Amino acid sequence: MTDSAPAGNAAPEAGPADWLTLPDVAERLELPISKVHQMIRDRELIAVRRDGVRRIPADLVANHTVLKHLPGVLTLLADAGYDDEAALRWLYEPDDSLPGRTPATALAGDQAREIKRRAQALGF
Structure with a gap:
């Protein structure tokens, strides 16, 4: 897990609307x-540096709780070799086959199992 963006600090093409x-x-x-720092270390949350400050996508912390399946997906992505920046790009990559159009928005809905399946497939 990385706490900072890779050299160049390039922002992902698609990404969260709010941080x-x-x-x-x-x-x-x-x-x-x-506890928030611990949750990041334990891959229950994802944080990346933007403008020198560690930030978390706001939609991953909805209704005063972390999205239920997010920790599992973050673990699967880490197991597949994704660092935090790559995991964030994957979560917010537009995908027309998903109802929410990105894995992150689909994860908040009824498609959590599908998102977990897709993340797991990345390891093979």
Whole structure:
């Protein structure tokens, strides 16, 4: 797991509409900031540097909780060799075969199993 963007700090082509800083996530989840750091280390959340600040896509922390299947998908992506930047690109890559048009939005809906299956297939 990497905490910072690779050299060049290139932003993904597609990406989240809104970002939260780690203190914002801690407040939204009603957790101490140290727990948010632990969740990132444990791949329960994904954080990348944008403008020098670690940020988390806001839609991954919906309704005052982390999306239920996100930790499993992040683990599958890490097992397939994806660092945080690559995992973020994969989560927000447009895909017309998904109802939400990206794995991240589909993960929040009824397609979580399909997203997990696709992430698992990346390891083969």
